[in-house]
Structures are given as C-alpha cells and as structure tokens.
Amino acid sequence: MFSEAKRLSKLALGPVLMLLSAAALAAGGEVNQVNMSPGVTEVGRQIYSLHMIIFWICTVIGIGVFGVMFYSIYAHRKSRGHEPATFHESTKVEIAWTVVPFFILIAMAVPATSTLLEIYDNDDADxxxxxxxxxxxxxxxxxxxxxxxxxxxxxxxxxxxxxxxxxxxxxxxxxxxxxxxxxxxxxxxxxxxxxxxxxxxxxxxxxxxxxxxxxxxxxxxxxxxxxxxxxxxxxxxxxxxxxxxxxxxxxxxxxxxxxxxxxxxxxxAAQIKQLMAQTFTMDELMERGKAVYERNCLACHGGAGEGGVGTAIAGSAIATGELSGHLNIGINGVPGTAMQAFGGQLNDVDMAAVITYQRNAFGNNMGDMVQPIDVFNHKKG
Amino acid sequence: MGDHHHGPAKGISRWLFTTNHKDIGTMYLWFSFAMFILGGFFAMVIRAELFQPGMQLVEPAFFNQMTTLHGLVMVFGAIMPSFVGLANWMIPMMIGAPDMALPRMNNWSFWILPPTFLLLASTLFMEGGAPAFGWTFYAPLSTTYAPPSVTFFIFSVHVLGLSSIMGSINIIATVMNMRAPGMTYMKMPLFVWTWLITAFLLVAVMPVLAGAVTMMLMDIHFGTSFFSAAGGGDPVLFQHVFWFFGHPEVYIIILPAFGVVSQIIPAFSRKPLFGYDSMVYATASIAFLSFIVWAHHMYTVGMPVAGELFFMYATMLIAVPTGVKVFNWISTMWRGAMTFETPMLFSLGFLVLFTIGGFTGLMLSIAPSDFQYHDSYFVVAHFHYVMVAGAVFSMTAAVYYWLPKWCGRMYNETMGKTHFWISFVGFNLTFFPQHFVGLAGMPRRIPDYALQFADFNMMSSIGAFIYGASQILFLYNVIATIVAGKPTSEEKVWDGAEGLEWTVPTPAPYHTFETPPKIDPAHAHS
The missing domain is CATH 2.60.40.420 (Cupredoxins -  blue copper proteins)
Structure with missing residues (x-):
C-alpha cells in the first residue's frame, strides 16, 4: 500500500506526468498511466496509432479554435476600448468551415475502416x-x-x-x-x-x-x-x-x-473423474467445502452464511431441511432469481463438499454428509 | 374573469392551481435545483467511496444504487426540467406571447413530477434496495435480475415521459401559434428555435422509452420474453430500443443549452450572433443525425461490420454541424466589445469545455478505438464534459443572465464570478483525470479499483467535493438576490442584450404582452 505522503506528492505531479506520458506508454498497466497502451498485439498498435492520430488532429484544431478565442477575449474587450463591429454573416467563411471538416473526417475514416475490418477478421483461428x-x-x-x-x-x-x-x-x-x-x-x-x-x-x-x-x-x-x-x-x-x-x-x-x-x-480433469467414485470423510468434505463456498457462495450468502443478496444459509429451512431439497437448489438453482444452477459449474466432488459444508457450518450442525455419488444420482434423477 | 390585470392568487393555491407560465417556470427551476442537489448528493457518496481503493463507506450493492439514481435524477430530474422551466419563463416573453398555449396542461406536466421523484427516491427504502442497474438499465440485469423496486422505477419513467411529452406539445403549440405578428420563424431568438427542435425530438423518442420500459414490465410480471434469451427473446433488442431513445435524449439536453449561449454570447460581445441562419440549420441537422447514430453506444455488442461502419460514419458527421456552431460563437465574439460578467464567464466555460467534450466525442465515434474506450472512465469523462460543462454550465449562465429580469434585483457579481471560478476548477479537477484512468483501463461503474488508479481517483474526488460545495454558493447567491439584491428597474438589464424580453418592465410583471408587441420588420432577428 502506498504511503500517504508519497501519494500526495504524486498528486502534485499529475499534470507533469501528463506531459511525460510518452514514457509510460510502452508498458501499460502502470501507476498513473495517462494514455492508452498500444498493448502487445498488432490490432492494439493499430488502435493506438488511430487513437493518437485523432487525438493530435483534435489537439491542433483545439489550439487553433481556442487560440482565436483567447486572442479575441484579450483584444476585443470593452475595457480596452474596443468598439464592436456589426458583421454577422459571411457565406464564404461559413461554407469553408462546413466543407473543410468534412474532408478531415474522411481522412480519419479511412484508417478507422481498415482497422475495424482487421478486428472483424475472425477467420483462420488456430x-x-x-x-x-x-x-x-x-x-x-x-x-x-x-x-x-x-x-x-x-x-x-x-x-x-x-x-x-x-x-x-x-x-x-x-x-x-x-x-x-x-x-x-x-x-x-x-x-x-x-x-x-x-x-x-x-x-x-x-x-x-x-x-x-x-x-x-x-x-x-x-x-x-x-x-x-x-x-x-x-x-x-x-x-x-x-x-x-x-x-x-x-x-x-x-x-x-x-x-x-x-x-x-x-x-x-481425469483425476476429478476418479475422485467422483471415491467416498470422503466428514473432515475432507468440510475442508474442500469451505474452499468451494468461499469461491462460489460467499459473495451472495455472506462469510458466516448470514445472507446478503442471497438468503441466509445459517439456520435456513433449506440447509437444515430435507437433503434432496438442498441438493436440488444447489444443482438447479432458483429460476428467475440470482440463485444460479451450479450443477453445471461445480463438479460433483465440489458440489458434494459444499452442500455438506453448508449443512454443518454456521451452526447448522446437521451431521449428514453428501458424497459425489449422491450428487451424480440426484442429477440422474 | 373581468379584471385582466389581476395578480397571483395568495398562499399555496397560487402554486397548486397556477396556469401562469412564470409561476410554472419558477416551480420547474426550483424543483430541478432540488433534484440537482439530490443527484449531487448521490455523486458525493460515489466520489467519497472512490476516494481511496478498498471498500470504506458503502457496500457494492448500494454503490450501484447510487450510480443508477445519480444518473436518473440528474438527467430526468435536474437537467431536463430545468430547461423546461427556462422555456416556460422565456419562450412567451421572447416571442411576444401572453402565456403558453396550453396553460392547464402546463400546470399538470409540472405537478406530476414531484410525486414521481418521491416515488423513485422511495425505492431506496424498499426491500432489495433501489434500482441498481445503471441509468441505462440494460436487460436482463434490469428484468430477471432486478430488485422488486424495478416496478416502481418503470412507473416513474412512464410518468416522467408523460410530463416531458406534455411539456413538449405545449412548447410546439406555443411557438407555432402564439408568435406576435411579424415574429417570423427566422426572426425567433435562437433559444426558441433550439427548444422547438428539442420539443419535436422529445415527442418522437419519449414513446420509444415508454415502449422499452413496458416491455420490461411485461417480461417481469406477465411472462413475456422480449429481452430474455431463454424464452427466445433478445437482450440486444433492449439496447437498440433504449439508445434509439437515448441518443436523441443527449441532444434534447444539449440543444437548449446551445440556445442559451447563443443568447448570452452576443449580449456580452455587444455584437449580433454570427451566422444565425446556419445556427438554425446546424441545430436541425444535429437533430436529424441524432436519430441515425444510436448504435455507436453499442460498438462492442457484436454488430455486423456493415452496421458498425454505418454508425461510425454517421456519428462522425455530427462533428460538422457542431463545429459550425462553435465557429459561429467564436466569430460572434470576434471584434466585439466584450465584458465578462458571470453569465458570460459560464458561457465561455461552456464553450471551452463543451468543445473538449466534442473532441472526445469524435474520438469515441471511431469504432476501432471505441473497443478500448467503451465502458471505461474515458466515457464517463466525455459525457460529464458535455452534460455538466455543457448543459449545467449553460443553465447556470441562464439563471445569472435572466435572474435580474425575473426578480428585479441584481445578484452579487463578485460572488457570481467566485462561483464560476470554483466551479471551473472543481469541475476540471474532477473530470479531467478521469480521461487518464479510463485510457489506462479503469472500467466505469465499479465501487473499487486497482491501486494504479488511486492517485487520479483521489484528485477526482477532491474536485467533486469542490464542485459540489460551489453549488451552495450558487444557492446562497440566488436566494440573497431574491430577498435583498440591489433593486433594478431598467428594462434592459444588460446593455448589449437584445430581444423582446428586455422590452418589458423589470421585474417582469405577472402578465406580459397581453397586447402583442410591434416587431420591427427591418430587424433581422434577436
């Protein structure tokens, strides 16, 4: 973690870093990176150069437009005694600044089109x-x-x-x-x-x-x-x-x-297949189940089974009720809710372990165990 | 009726039953400011959580509710009603009409708004929390996976759409039928023109939004599968329908802002607006293009390459009329005699920052580059340059510009200028660094982020607190002006201002133009 002082000194340097950005471009994913990274692919480099071309065109136009504006703000102010002109149109100028941008856009569209076609070339994948x-x-x-x-x-x-x-x-x-x-x-x-x-x-x-x-x-x-x-x-x-x-x-x-x-x-994968035929002890199931729970269930059901987006597991009717009902929800989910069907996401060993864990952790203490073969049989119906 | 010169009714019934365009305009403006504060409060929660990496103040689920409500309240509660309020106050006075064409509907279109936002805000206290699927509410996150409060959200959107449509019909009817004799279309002030075009956009796309939320409602409660792939529906259809509304919506927000600065810049340059005709045509072109570019919000959904190319080219074209507008504003200033009162400062702030937002918009239109920009903070920076520095700055300019005419008192100029500079610095400190983190790979709508983004996020949060605090100064200045500002009775509060609204007494009486004004036929336009 960064120290506070270091961070604040970097804050002050922000605008400077912006100017030095070129140095940071090569690698990407760096602290205080300020620009897109060309990345490590040919398409990425093309996108990056497209990004930079358009950026520089905009910058040049911006300098021109703002330059005129700020000159006008400086020179044509009442406090300098400038008298207002009365002109309010000029067909020639107006046609020019409609047509010229159009050609600039065409110049941008050409490389953009070729890069896009490259991105869409999904053929001949290895x-x-x-x-x-x-x-x-x-x-x-x-x-x-x-x-x-x-x-x-x-x-x-x-x-x-x-x-x-x-x-x-x-x-x-x-x-x-x-x-x-x-x-x-x-x-x-x-x-x-x-x-x-x-x-x-x-x-x-x-x-x-x-x-x-x-x-x-x-x-x-x-x-x-x-x-x-x-x-x-x-x-x-x-x-x-x-x-x-x-x-x-x-x-x-x-x-x-x-x-x-x-x-x-x-x-x-072959090893998991072998494990499927095995019978586990309570401790083995609990240990594996805890890990599976933390990866797959915790985000919604909470670290202590207290619930959150999902319902509570601690003391729940499902986790302390009929085993087949519990298995059914784990495998098939609850349609129309955020509870997914985990049957296709977890292998039978992990499913057996996590159901066992849910039934015996968080004070549920059901004392029953699920083996991989039970999950397999349940899926078969 | 009898006496035509009656004043407002007394007490609460004045506001509940009023059909007066000025009263209704005032209510719209105060309501939208209240929503601006509420939406700003949600933004402060977001920036406070993002001040440092790690979760500190709120939970991720609540964070998503904040980003969702921030967007909805700002777009539908703050920006849109504020411009409707301005239209109510100014359009009749600008075209020499005594009131809006449909005054009772006018009352109704305002009064359905407050209960609707109350309903929307109440979802925060419902079981499952408020909508948490972003202001773009993509299905199926907003249907199958939505909290139960989504039904209330759908109802709110329906009523908001109703209000907008009624407001728009009123504006169209007023502008088409109530112009003073001699006020031809090409003599109308540009603010009236931009609003007329905006109103047509609203009438065209609000029903599309209503259709989208109705399909959601059917999917959620009546077993249909418009957006559910499992039932043969199409989640991408939602995005097409949403953005067919959503992209014109962006111009609905910005066109009236164009109108405002087109009034203010000539006034403080003491020189007529340059290229009035081309301004009108550019506005109409932007409105037309807004209907054929919607899928540039969807470059990564997997459209066929022909579709990508079409939407890319069409989107790039918008740069042309937008450029014309910027060039016209600058030519208006050129060789004028400028002064820099608060409305002018906010208009110039608009001009500079909106142009930057336009540049990033052009960058985003390039489909291949958008594969890297899309849904990153670069997009967040872009649209806040357009929405905040565009729409909100111009709205702020409008309030300072017309407030003396509304209440017959001058605001405190020093305080106004201070407000501008604090806003300007705070705004840029908030949103400029977001370009950097976006390009470096930070996705939007995340409650926590990798350490490499920490410094710029802290800058951004500090800027947001500054910008937020500057609005308190604004509120104070406006209230102080209304209560105890220096009285003025000059009809033309600003010496360079043009237009019929500056020919009525100051403060503007309850009823204006009961007899139509005479329009000087030689005068080109105001």
Missing amino acids: MDIVVTGYQWKWKYEYLNEDGENVSFFSNLRTPQSEIYNSENKGEHYLLEVDEPLVLPADTKVRFLVTANDVIHSWWVPQLAVKKDAIPGFINEAWTRTDVEGVYRGQCAELCGKDHGFMPIVVNVVSQDEYQQWLGEKQAE
Whole structure:
C-alpha cells in the first residue's frame, strides 16, 4: 500500500506526468498511466496509432479554435476600448468551415475502416476458447478437436480482508485470479464470448479485446501476440453487485509451456473423474467445502452464511431441511432469481463438499454428509 | 374573469392551481435545483467511496444504487426540467406571447413530477434496495435480475415521459401559434428555435422509452420474453430500443443549452450572433443525425461490420454541424466589445469545455478505438464534459443572465464570478483525470479499483467535493438576490442584450404582452 505522503506528492505531479506520458506508454498497466497502451498485439498498435492520430488532429484544431478565442477575449474587450463591429454573416467563411471538416473526417475514416475490418477478421483461428460470463466470474473452455475439452472457472483471488482494508493491499489488488487463462504465444486465438446470466464484457486492454458477453448470443473476437507475459483486465459491462470484482488474467506463454499446461489440466480433469467414485470423510468434505463456498457462495450468502443478496444459509429451512431439497437448489438453482444452477459449474466432488459444508457450518450442525455419488444420482434423477 | 390585470392568487393555491407560465417556470427551476442537489448528493457518496481503493463507506450493492439514481435524477430530474422551466419563463416573453398555449396542461406536466421523484427516491427504502442497474438499465440485469423496486422505477419513467411529452406539445403549440405578428420563424431568438427542435425530438423518442420500459414490465410480471434469451427473446433488442431513445435524449439536453449561449454570447460581445441562419440549420441537422447514430453506444455488442461502419460514419458527421456552431460563437465574439460578467464567464466555460467534450466525442465515434474506450472512465469523462460543462454550465449562465429580469434585483457579481471560478476548477479537477484512468483501463461503474488508479481517483474526488460545495454558493447567491439584491428597474438589464424580453418592465410583471408587441420588420432577428 502506498504511503500517504508519497501519494500526495504524486498528486502534485499529475499534470507533469501528463506531459511525460510518452514514457509510460510502452508498458501499460502502470501507476498513473495517462494514455492508452498500444498493448502487445498488432490490432492494439493499430488502435493506438488511430487513437493518437485523432487525438493530435483534435489537439491542433483545439489550439487553433481556442487560440482565436483567447486572442479575441484579450483584444476585443470593452475595457480596452474596443468598439464592436456589426458583421454577422459571411457565406464564404461559413461554407469553408462546413466543407473543410468534412474532408478531415474522411481522412480519419479511412484508417478507422481498415482497422475495424482487421478486428472483424475472425477467420483462420488456430484455436478456439469459449469465454462465458457468470455473476461474478469467468469460465474458460478450450475447444479441443482431439481429446477432451479443458474447462475451468476463474475467480477473484483478492481476499475480503484486503478489500475491507483489514490487511494491506497486494500489488495486483483486484486484478488477480485463482486460475488465469493461459494462451500460447504466436497463435491466433479466437474467443467465443457468451454469458450465463446477465450481460458482461470481456476486456483486456493490453490484448485490445473488448467484447460483450450476452446470454443467448455467441460473439467472436480474436487476438494474437508474440510477447509472453501476464495481462490483466476486468469486466466492462455493469453486471450487478460484484461487477467490480470479476477480473481477467491472461497468461501468454511459449508453445511448449502451453502444451505442458494443457497436459496438466487434462490430467487434473481425469483425476476429478476418479475422485467422483471415491467416498470422503466428514473432515475432507468440510475442508474442500469451505474452499468451494468461499469461491462460489460467499459473495451472495455472506462469510458466516448470514445472507446478503442471497438468503441466509445459517439456520435456513433449506440447509437444515430435507437433503434432496438442498441438493436440488444447489444443482438447479432458483429460476428467475440470482440463485444460479451450479450443477453445471461445480463438479460433483465440489458440489458434494459444499452442500455438506453448508449443512454443518454456521451452526447448522446437521451431521449428514453428501458424497459425489449422491450428487451424480440426484442429477440422474 | 373581468379584471385582466389581476395578480397571483395568495398562499399555496397560487402554486397548486397556477396556469401562469412564470409561476410554472419558477416551480420547474426550483424543483430541478432540488433534484440537482439530490443527484449531487448521490455523486458525493460515489466520489467519497472512490476516494481511496478498498471498500470504506458503502457496500457494492448500494454503490450501484447510487450510480443508477445519480444518473436518473440528474438527467430526468435536474437537467431536463430545468430547461423546461427556462422555456416556460422565456419562450412567451421572447416571442411576444401572453402565456403558453396550453396553460392547464402546463400546470399538470409540472405537478406530476414531484410525486414521481418521491416515488423513485422511495425505492431506496424498499426491500432489495433501489434500482441498481445503471441509468441505462440494460436487460436482463434490469428484468430477471432486478430488485422488486424495478416496478416502481418503470412507473416513474412512464410518468416522467408523460410530463416531458406534455411539456413538449405545449412548447410546439406555443411557438407555432402564439408568435406576435411579424415574429417570423427566422426572426425567433435562437433559444426558441433550439427548444422547438428539442420539443419535436422529445415527442418522437419519449414513446420509444415508454415502449422499452413496458416491455420490461411485461417480461417481469406477465411472462413475456422480449429481452430474455431463454424464452427466445433478445437482450440486444433492449439496447437498440433504449439508445434509439437515448441518443436523441443527449441532444434534447444539449440543444437548449446551445440556445442559451447563443443568447448570452452576443449580449456580452455587444455584437449580433454570427451566422444565425446556419445556427438554425446546424441545430436541425444535429437533430436529424441524432436519430441515425444510436448504435455507436453499442460498438462492442457484436454488430455486423456493415452496421458498425454505418454508425461510425454517421456519428462522425455530427462533428460538422457542431463545429459550425462553435465557429459561429467564436466569430460572434470576434471584434466585439466584450465584458465578462458571470453569465458570460459560464458561457465561455461552456464553450471551452463543451468543445473538449466534442473532441472526445469524435474520438469515441471511431469504432476501432471505441473497443478500448467503451465502458471505461474515458466515457464517463466525455459525457460529464458535455452534460455538466455543457448543459449545467449553460443553465447556470441562464439563471445569472435572466435572474435580474425575473426578480428585479441584481445578484452579487463578485460572488457570481467566485462561483464560476470554483466551479471551473472543481469541475476540471474532477473530470479531467478521469480521461487518464479510463485510457489506462479503469472500467466505469465499479465501487473499487486497482491501486494504479488511486492517485487520479483521489484528485477526482477532491474536485467533486469542490464542485459540489460551489453549488451552495450558487444557492446562497440566488436566494440573497431574491430577498435583498440591489433593486433594478431598467428594462434592459444588460446593455448589449437584445430581444423582446428586455422590452418589458423589470421585474417582469405577472402578465406580459397581453397586447402583442410591434416587431420591427427591418430587424433581422434577436
């Protein structure tokens, strides 16, 4: 966390930094950055140069217009004894300042059109990733032609204690996730962007990608970069309470590293399959359930199950009632409300763990347990 | 009736039952100022929470209620009614009419506003809280996922639309039918022209907004799926319908502001408005273009590239008539004999800051760049340059300009100028740094932010507190003027001012132009 004095001294420097902005442009995501970053993609560089061209055209026009205005304010004031002229039109001048801007606009439209066509060129992608917005997290699914799809959720990793100021904030406060999206360098990656509930928008400034994630629609976007690194972004479309808390982290790595990572993810998925057949002890379920709860339930139902956007879990009729009813709500959600169907979001092991946790934490003390096979059977009906 | 020269009724019934355009104008102005304070209070809550990273004062859910209500109250409660109030006061006096054409409807269109905003504000105390889906209320966040109070919000929007439509019909009827003999269209003051065009925009798009909220109501309560993909509906349809209303709405707010500064700049330059005809044509062009650019708010929704190109080109075109206006204002000042009383200062503040807002608007029109600007603080900075430094500054200028005519007393010039400079500094300190954080990647409508944005957000908050505090000075100055300002009875309060409103006694009597004035046919326009 910054010291107060340091911050105040930076405040004073704000206008100076504005002028020195060029230095900060290269990297992006920097403290007191004042301009758009060209980012790490060809499209990003094109957008950046378009942005700068228009900015400079506006600046030059602005200097001209304000220059005339301030000269007039200085020279044509009554206190200097200036007598008012009486002219009030000039067809020639008026035609000129209607036509000239028109040609300036055409000059702007040409590069803008070509960049836009480039952005829309979604063809010939080397790989496809489905990006799905959820309240309030992102799901990534790698579509794999040979072998199983890899799919996972990406949640905010910043702890509540940092958000509520009881602990110092880390370097990547609010821009860190438990599982980043991993992309190979030098590869045209196509994103198929959609949403599960409300509209979100997937924005990573450094990759120059922003696309709305809309339920019922699949939008396309793409990126390609040869610069390995970690790029951070956020949801850009207001999507409810925790709109500010669903960041995006993209980890661009070499082809080799990517293949290795993919292999690990596939092995992990296989392992979960094995776990599904296993029977767990109460302690194991509670430990896993707590972690699952904090990632998926806490935002709405509160850290102590006290409720919030969602209903209270502590002492609730559902969590202390019939087990199958509790499972049903966890798996199928409550249609028409913010309570989502988690059956498709959590694997059966995690679902079993979190239901067990909810029934035995927060003073609920039901003493019963759910095993993965119970979840499986419940889903089968 | 008998006596035509009766004054106002006494007591509360004067205000409840009045059909007098000046009384109704006054009520609109006070009401809109009250809403400006309320919406400003919501803004202060927002800026206080954003003063530092981390959650300090409010919860995220409440923060969203604040941004939503701030937008709704400022747009529908403060800015729009303030210009309707100004139209009520000034249009009859500018065209030589005794009153508005439809005085009883005039009373009604005002009096349905206060209960509506009371209803909207009461949602803060309802279970589930106030609307928290932004002033643009995109479905399905505002339908399936909305708090129960959304139904009250929908009802409020319906009534607000009703009020606006009635106000607009009244203005159109007045301008078309009640001009004094000889007051041809091309002799009307520009404020009347801009309002006439604005009124047509309102009549055209308010029903579209009503349609949007009605579809929401059906989706929420009657099982339809206009905006629900699960039922075969289309969430993007909502955005098309909303912005078909929403973009003309932006010009509904700014066109009367153009009208105001087109009255004030010539007065204090002591020189007629340059390019009157082209001002009228530019206003009409902007109004026309406003109907075919709506989807530039939606570049990232996944429109086909042909659609993107159409909306980009059409949007860029708006720069042409807007440029004409700016050039005309500056040419009006050129070789004039300027003085810088408070109304002129606010008009010049408008001119500079609105032009900056226009530049960022041009940048935003460029679709590829907008992929980086969209829904970031860059957009927040842009539209506050247009809404606050545009509409609110010009409205403030209007109050200082016509207040002496309204109440027969001069305001305190030193205090007025102080108000301007504090506002100007506070405004820029608030919104200029927001360009930076937006370009650096800070999304709008977030209650907490990454550490790299901390310094500029703190600057922004300090600026907002300064700008907010300067409005208290404004309120004090206006009340002090009404109660104990230096009396003036000069008809022409400002020596360079032109127009029929400056030919009636000061303060303006309860009834003016009971017999139509004579318009000098040689006089080009006022």
